[in-house]
Amino acid sequence: MNDRLLENKLKMYFGFDTFKQGQKEIIRDVMAGEDTLGILPTGSGKSVCYQLPAMITEGITIVVSPLVSLMIDQVKELKANGYKQVTAINSFLSVSQKQQVFDQLSRYKLIYLSPEMLQNETVIRRLKMLKVSFFVVDEAHCISQWGHEFRTDYLKLSTVIAELNHPPVLALSGTATPEVQGDIIKQLGLKRMKQHIYPMDKENISFVVEHVENPDEKLRKISKALHHQDAPAMIYFSSRNWAERASIELSSKMPEKRIAYYHGGMEQADRLLIQQQFMNDQLDIICCTNAFGMGINKKNIRYVIHFHLPTQTESFIQEVGRAGRDGNHSISIVYYSPSDDYLPKKLIQSELPEPAHLKAVLDYLLCLYQANALLPSDEMVQDQLELSENQWRFFKYHFYRNGLLDNKKVVFNEKKWKEFYELLKERIENRYHYKMARFSELLTWVHHRNCRREKLYQAFQDTVKPPVVPCCDQCGFQLHDFSFGESERNTEQESWEERLYKIFLAGGQA
Amino acid sequence: MFEYILLRCINNLKGERSLAGIYNLLAGKRSSQTLQDAHAYQLTGFFAIYKTLDRTELISFVEGLRQSHKITIKNDRPEITSYGHEELKRLEQKWEPLYFAGIHIQEHISVFEERLFLYIQTITNMKAGHQSFLPVSERPDILNWVKSNYKRNKTNLESHTIDMYKELHTLLNAAPQEEAEVFSYRITGAGRIGLSKQQLADKFDLSVHDVHLLLQHSLHRFYQMAEAKPEQWPTLALFVKTVDDTGGLITNSAQKTYKLIKQGLDLESIVRIRGLKMSTIHDHVVEMALVMPDFPMYYFISDKEVTEINNTLQTLNTNKLREIYDALQGNFDYFQIRLVQANRQHSQSGETL
Ligand SMILES: Nc1ncnc2c1ncn2[C@@H]1O[C@H](COP(=O)(O)OP(=O)(O)OP(=O)(O)O)[C@@H](O)[C@H]1O
Ligand SMILES: [Mg+2]
Ligand SMILES: [Zn+2]
Numbered sequence: 001m002n003d004r005l006l007e008n009k010l011k012m013y014f015g016f017d018t019f020k021q022g023q024k025e026i027i028r029d030v031m032a033g034e035d036t037l038g039i040l041p042t043g044s045g046k047s048v049c050y051q052l053p054a055m056i057t058e059g060i061t062i063v064v065s066p067l068v069s070l071m072i073d074q075v076k077e078l079k080a081n082g083y084k085q086v087t088a089i090n091s092f093l094s095v096s097q098k099q100q101v102f103d104q105l106s107r108y109k110l111i112y113l114s115p116e117m118l119q120n121e122t123v124i125r126r127l128k129m130l131k132v133s134f135f136v137v138d139e140a141h142c143i144s145q146w147g148h149e150f151r152t153d154y155l156k157l158s159t160v161i162a163e164l165n166h167p168p169v170l171a172l173s174g175t176a177t178p179e180v181q182g183d184i185i186k187q188l189g190l191k192r193m194k195q196h197i198y199p200m201d202k203e204n205i206s207f208v209v210e211h212v213e214n215p216d217e218k219l220r221k222i223s224k225a226l227h228h229q230d231a232p233a234m235i236y237f238s239s240r241n242w243a244e245r246a247s248i249e250l251s252s253k254m255p256e257k258r259i260a261y262y263h264g265g266m267e268q269a270d271r272l273l274i275q276q277q278f279m280n281d282q283l284d285i286i287c288c289t290n291a292f293g294m295g296i297n298k299k300n301i302r303y304v305i306h307f308h309l310p311t312q313t314e315s316f317i318q319e320v321g322r323a324g325r326d327g328n329h330s331i332s333i334v335y336y337s338p339s340d341d342y343l344p345k346k347l348i349q350s351e352l353p354e355p356a357h358l359k360a361v362l363d364y365l366l367c368l369y370q371a372n373a374l375l376p377s378d379e380m381v382q383d384q385l386e387l388s389e390n391q392w393r394f395f396k397y398h399f400y401r402n403g404l405l406d407n408k409k410v411v412f413n414e415k416k417w418k419e420f421y422e423l424l425k426e427r428i429e430n431r432y433h434y435k436m437a438r439f440s441e442l443l444t445w446v447h448h449r450n451c452r453r454e455k456l457y458q459a460f461q462d463t464v465k466p467p468v469v470p471c472c473d474q475c476g477f478q479l480h481d482f483s484f485g486e487s488e489r490n491t492e493q494e495s496w497e498e499r500l501y502k503i504f505l506a507g508g509q510a
Numbered sequence: 511m512f513e514y515i516l517l518r519c520i521n522n523l524k525g526e527r528s529l530a531g532i533y534n535l536l537a538g539k540r541s542s543q544t545l546q547d548a549h550a551y552q553l554t555g556f557f558a559i560y561k562t563l564d565r566t567e568l569i570s571f572v573e574g575l576r577q578s579h580k581i582t583i584k585n586d587r588p589e590i591t592s593y594g595h596e597e598l599k600r601l602e603q604k605w606e607p608l609y610f611a612g613i614h615i616q617e618h619i620s621v622f623e624e625r626l627f628l629y630i631q632t633i634t635n636m637k638a639g640h641q642s643f644l645p646v647s648e649r650p651d652i653l654n655w656v657k658s659n660y661k662r663n664k665t666n667l668e669s670h671t672i673d674m675y676k677e678l679h680t681l682l683n684a685a686p687q688e689e690a691e692v693f694s695y696r697i698t699g700a701g702r703i704g705l706s707k708q709q710l711a712d713k714f715d716l717s718v719h720d721v722h723l724l725l726q727h728s729l730h731r732f733y734q735m736a737e738a739k740p741e742q743w744p745t746l747a748l749f750v751k752t753v754d755d756t757g758g759l760i761t762n763s764a765q766k767t768y769k770l771i772k773q774g775l776d777l778e779s780i781v782r783i784r785g786l787k788m789s790t791i792h793d794h795v796v797e798m799a800l801v802m803p804d805f806p807m808y809y810f811i812s813d814k815e816v817t818e819i820n821n822t823l824q825t826l827n828t829n830k831l832r833e834i835y836d837a838l839q840g841n842f843d844y845f846q847i848r849l850v851q852a853n854r855q856h857s858q859s860g861e862t863l
Pocket of ligand 2: 046138
């Protein structure tokens with residue numbers, strides 16, 4: 001298919017006039033049946049790279065995506081744009097709903113699947129009966145244990161691909177170092193992948209790091225920076241407590257701003273409401289943990305502020321990537337105080353299991369073995385053993401790799417288990433050192449004395465594009481006399497009757 | 511309102527029950543003890559009205575009551591003081607009559623709530639010409655329900671929305687100001703996203719506990735009104751009828767079993783995990799086959815086997831298990847036979863859930 005025709009289709013299905021960087025190149029290879037690896041920065045339009053081929057090719061396209069909410073968002077967005085032949089299969093569906101989807105599988109062209117669904121033999125059997133034209137692995141860095149969001153379920157993808165007679169594979173990621181890129185190719189078991197690696201740097205973001213004494217100073221500086229301007233902002237915290245506390249303190253420092261917090265400990269309904277208020281410009285500032293962000297496609301975020309640092313550069317880049325999706329100027333600020341160092345250390349420790357956990361988990365497996373029972377769902381195991389999701393993920397991965405588990409069945413062998421215990425203890429320690437080293441890298445960046453842009457992307461690419469906005473604090477960008485400007489806002493209060501009336505009878509007018 | 515409800519509980523329990531008992535009641539922990547107590551101490555209305563209550567928050571709140579001398583605590587058993595009793599009378603003036611009916615309707619309330627809020631969001635946005643919006647509920651069963659009900663009513667969307675407005679307005683108008691405020695600011699609809707509980711608390715200067723309870727109270731009241739007089743509240747009555755996947759009709763214990771089955775576990779593993787007898791698990795499965803519209807029979811028995819048992823059931827025309835078992839020459843166990851029986855009964859009852 002020639003470029004003109006592709007562009008016509010893009011216009012027809014998505015309403016865009018031209019392709020963004022990399023899209024056409026990737027689509028061409030995919031359509032030619034090549035296995036393809038696409039590394040494009042966050043928010044650069046990776047979805048189109050498989051959605052368009054799926055729509056204009058016969059057969060179905062399978063998209064594996066790690067987060068159910070992300071998946072649901074994408075399906076919603078496509079449907080809202082009038083494309084109906086799309087569905088998502090995940091563990092949220094009830095048995096009868098799954099049945100319903102399966103019975104009409106051939107009606108769809110684009111099927112999103114969560115990786116654990118691919119462990120299910122019925123699912124595979126059903127998929128095998130269809131003509132799968134493309135197999136897409138979104139957020140492909142999840143397949144690498146060196147990536148920042150390792151998912152053991154992703155490791156089985158190579159088997160699934162083989163079972164489906166190896167349709168052309170498209171692996172996509174927004175944040176993958178060369179090391180992780182190599183690992184993706186290796187773990188997918190695909191020798192000849194066409195690679196399209198694009199630089200990660202964003203030309204429209206200015207970087208600032210401010211060194212401060214303590215948390216109070218951070219709060220003071222944040223309110224000084226955000227006061228008197230209309231600029232949607234996200235502030236990242238490493239704990240739920242801090243997110244809540246800061247939202248209260250910032251509200252009292254800036255009473256005219258609409259501020260709320262968001263974290264994984266809130267009721268689902270409240271989370272959805274806060275997220276939508278932010279999307280809807282009903283909130284100015286959101287104080288959040290990293291539970292917020294993934295799949296948030298708000299275009300006009302002007303500030304991404306790190307009150308606390310994440311544990312590695314990739315997470316940082318991804319979080320910063322929430323800013324300026326509209327292409328306009330946006331700013332990343334990190335507030336760093338020396339006492340912050342211990343927070344990520346604590347986080348890393350909580351992500352990794354301890355030797356005591358290891359013992360408890362092995363005991364649990366032994367019980368299952370003796371009772372001749374299958375491994376229950378992840379949720380149940382985590383509950384029972386009081387492990388975090390990450391910790392259990394880590395164990396499960398090693399159990400499968402070392403043959404202690406086979407298809408949910410426990411395989412017992414005393415000698416092997418003893419060896420395994422020693423081996424894993426060592427692994428845990430190594431892993432801890434590895435993660436700490438990754439955190440140190442990020443700290444080096446915080447203390448860097450030259451251009452922050454160049455340093456930040458150094459591990460990913462050789463050069464950076466010249467920014468179209470002020471570059472960074474080291475290159476002379478001054479935060480304290482900067483503002484995006486401010487306009488009048490109507491702050492009139494509505495009575496409950498007025499609100500009800502406007503929602504129901506006045507079409508939501510102001 | 512939280513204080514009133516706690517004092518009411520403590521008063522009624524007369525120092526005969528521990529704080530854990532109150533927690534179990536409000537959080538809706540289903541045990542025979544909790545249910546019996548609810549009846550014995552006239553607290554049935556409060557059953558499960560605060561499922562998200564945090565144990566430690568309850569403890570610290572009750573500690574506050576103790577420090578202000580409204581209650582005393584002996585052996586973990588709170589008891590009301592005479593000052594506390596005066597306070598209770600004062601709060602009663604303020605809050606009663608309350609319409610909580612926890613024990614009777616609690617299992618319907620959360621579905622009622624999610625449907626109602628998503629439905630309001632849907633019709634008001636559609637009416638305002640906003641075709642695409644992010645739904646306030648993510649549960650697929652709720653989404654489907656709302657979608658199909660919206661379709662049914664979209665031909666007269668204008669008058670339908672007005673009807674709904676009138677019903678809500680009338681009911682909220684009859685409620686205390688605070689309750690009306692909290693409820694209408696919780697609504698998400700055209701041009702406005704609802705507030706979280708924390709935001710509602712900040713806005714109206716209430717505690718998060720009170721916000722939760724005020725919302726629950728509206729929902730309990732609306733539900734009962736619509737259930738009792740559907741002709742008077744026709745649009746709200748839409749939300750009353752049916753419940754979830756299992757019809758909300760099976761027991762809690764069977765629900766748990768059902769959850770495990772959905773996760774793909776076999777019955778033997780479920781027996782082990784739940785620590786129950788196989789016969790109990792069998793009872794659960796049969797219970798499900800009786801009430802669930804799309805019970806996955808194929809999990810337990812093949813189509814061929816179903817047909818075979820069905821044929822025998824038809825020819826014998828009896829419900830006596832023993833006879834059926836013998837007629838099938840011991841080729842099937844009692845569980846399989848009961849399962850097919852239940853499935854037949856369900857499909858014959860023609861009840862649309
Ligand atoms: N060719 C195009 N022209 C204009 N806008 C586009 C184009 N392609 C995609 N977009 C828009 O870019 C935005 C980001 O797209 P998308 O969600 O696919 O990014 P992504 O690379 O998958 O991001 P993430 O790394 O966060 O997953 C969307 O709003 C999309 O509509
Ligand atoms: Mg994406
Ligand atoms: Zn620079």
